[in-house]
Amino acid sequence: MRRPDGRDALIAALRSELTPTRRRVSPTVATAAWLSVTALIGAMAVLGFGPLRAGWSDDLRNVPGVGLEMLAGVLTVLFVGGAVLRLSVPGVPVARTLTLAVLATCAWLGLLVVALLAETPRSTWGLRPFCWAETFLSGLPGLVLGMLLLRRRAPLHRGLCGFLTGFGAAAVPAVLMHLACIAEPGHVLVEHLVPAGLLGLVGAGVGRLVLRKV
């Protein structure tokens, strides 16, 4: 059991090592910055691995499922990104954003499962043989950037923050893969979304290792 004089010593030590701190940007601004850069890098990486598939604009116009899945994917990225940066500041309400992130992810998965069960015909043109690896690798820069941002903050749940950072970063290329690779639901689920989940798990591990314990 610690004694009260330990507290006095602690306060004296903390006082003596006090240095002025720079004000951190708000979670909203940080989210916007992280998402913009992650989306830009993700898009450049996906396009760097190869061009968009032929007929992607026709698919977007004629197959409503593709557009809806992409919309759900974009919402997932936005809400997951918002939740990460909000989670990194103690006391900032996050429950609503986190709930929306879960709902958007469920909607994305749900639309794909429905399309899979309905066996809706989808174009199989433009299959990328290593799309799973491309999705994973394209998300890595976003994960690194997110970790750098989080290290300057005080996330209380390091594993969860790391998971969301990895998943959010890989969800960007996963959405773009709807246009760059085939949009067949089973393929999207296994080859585009599983890597995003995997990068989430990697992020959870990295988060526990590199993020400061508050």
Added chain:
Amino acid sequence: MVFAQAGDEEIYGRLLEELGSYLEALFRRLRIHPELIEDAVQDTLLAVHRARATYDAERPFGPWLLALARHKAIDLERWHGRRWARELQQVDTELVSWVAGERVETKMDLESALAALSESAREALLMTKLWGLSTEEGADAVGIAPSAFKSRVHRAVLLARRLLQGRRSR
């Protein structure tokens, strides 16, 4: 906190002292294990120091502080729970013989008997018989009079003994 962010040591020291007293009262109200209160206070002060740059003056201070305090309390309780389970696994024959008058058949018997006690009774029993606190120290930690603490320990012992005997006769 804004002054602390600007590097004002004097005000920061005062803030930490006031926070210390506030957190101590808060953790007592939240019924954090008495043995853990000082640890929880000091851990939270340390967390305040580490996270001070993330405080936004445009937001209220309370939720920011409470998020840190709650997180630290949960962390400590979890750690304490694991330690309690470990201690229970290698529970003293001294405690066993003191409570039951003789050896209990299995550790499981003792665990379930202790689990059946109320939190305050279990706490009093473990404090005095396992952690070796005196009646005065235990009473001080729980915040009641030594005589009341002594009778709490006595009641806990009687109840634990009855539970163990009931188990054996079954």
